[in-house]
Amino acid sequence: MENNNSPTQAAEHDQKIDPRNYDDILAVVASIKEQVGEETARSDIGIICGSGLGPIGDTVQEPTILPYSKIPGFPTTHVVGHKGNMIFGKLGGKKVVCLQGRFHPYEHNMDLALCTLPVRVMHQLGIKIMIVSNAAGGINAVLRHGDLMLIKDHIFLPALAGFSPLVGCNDPRFGARFVSVHDAYDKQLRNLAIEVGRRSNMTLYEGVYVMSGGPQYESPAEVSLFKTVGADALGMSTCHEVTVARQCGIKVLGFSLITNIANLDADQSVEVSHEEVMDIAKQAGERASSFVSDIVQELSL
Numbered sequence: 001m002e003n004n005n006s007p008t009q010a011a012e013h014d015q016k017i018d019p020r021n022y023d024d025i026l027a028v029v030a031s032i033k034e035q036v037g038e039e040t041a042r043s044d045i046g047i048i049c050g051s052g053l054g055p056i057g058d059t060v061q062e063p064t065i066l067p068y069s070k071i072p073g074f075p076t077t078h079v080v081g082h083k084g085n086m087i088f089g090k091l092g093g094k095k096v097v098c099l100q101g102r103f104h105p106y107e108h109n110m111d112l113a114l115c116t117l118p119v120r121v122m123h124q125l126g127i128k129i130m131i132v133s134n135a136a137g138g139i140n141a142v143l144r145h146g147d148l149m150l151i152k153d154h155i156f157l158p159a160l161a162g163f164s165p166l167v168g169c170n171d172p173r174f175g176a177r178f179v180s181v182h183d184a185y186d187k188q189l190r191n192l193a194i195e196v197g198r199r200s201n202m203t204l205y206e207g208v209y210v211m212s213g214g215p216q217y218e219s220p221a222e223v224s225l226f227k228t229v230g231a232d233a234l235g236m237s238t239c240h241e242v243t244v245a246r247q248c249g250i251k252v253l254g255f256s257l258i259t260n261i262a263n264l265d266a267d268q269s270v271e272v273s274h275e276e277v278m279d280i281a282k283q284a285g286e287r288a289s290s291f292v293s294d295i296v297q298e299l300s301l
């Protein structure tokens, strides 16, 4: 689905970047610093906005907006609801960099190293904490449209089949070759989010997110399979970003906005559409934005 939110931006640079080359990543970072200034670029917290969750980026104060088309190596985002901007500024008094638009592997020939380039770039810009959001289908029967689910663990299905963003990144400067993803979703950050949610009377679930390759939505039998193995919500993103963040030593807080209920019954005709996903995300955008900004305000770095 093409992105009609912002016209597809042609790249405004001709620098060739290999996302598996550490020095190329440093070149991307140098270009960003040159364009927005070193001090503006230096960030403590990174935020990735999911489908329809771009409003989180619109709440950044004193924003400096750098379109992806001006960043060497950044491909174009094609999915509706992903604007394609890197936004520097302040949220809750902290220095943040917000990605208004992510790269889904299905958009980029399953090149997961490419899709996680922004995480490596944010690491070089100094982030210590990454908040990642997504739109997801609810599998667990307790979940309803518009609910927020904190991610406590994930099933990174493409990586189990060899599509990992770490494949081919052989330079030791990237970090550990064998990355531990135990406690990938930081327990202290989750506790903070639960406390923030409690104070604002927000119903917050905690569960396991499963990433499928997409872009087709899952069949009832596939949803049943995911339910059997313990998944609570499903989508087509996030796990690749979190895996790279952990290799970089970045702490992660992740949440899913439940935009549809995944159908488990083959005899029932339930059509999921990206329009439905966007519609629910739009309704919840303000709530999700204030949730993120309340959490950021209370983060200690």
Ligand SMILES: O=P(O)(O)O[C@H]1O[C@H](CO)[C@@H](O)[C@H]1O
Pocket: 049, 050, 051, 052, 079, 102, 104, 133, 134, 135, 136, 214, 235, 236, 237, 238, 273, 274, 277
């Ligand atoms: O994960 P985000 O980017 O929120 O997007 C979700 O929404 C799209 C499907 O509607 C898929 O890309 C899925 O992953």
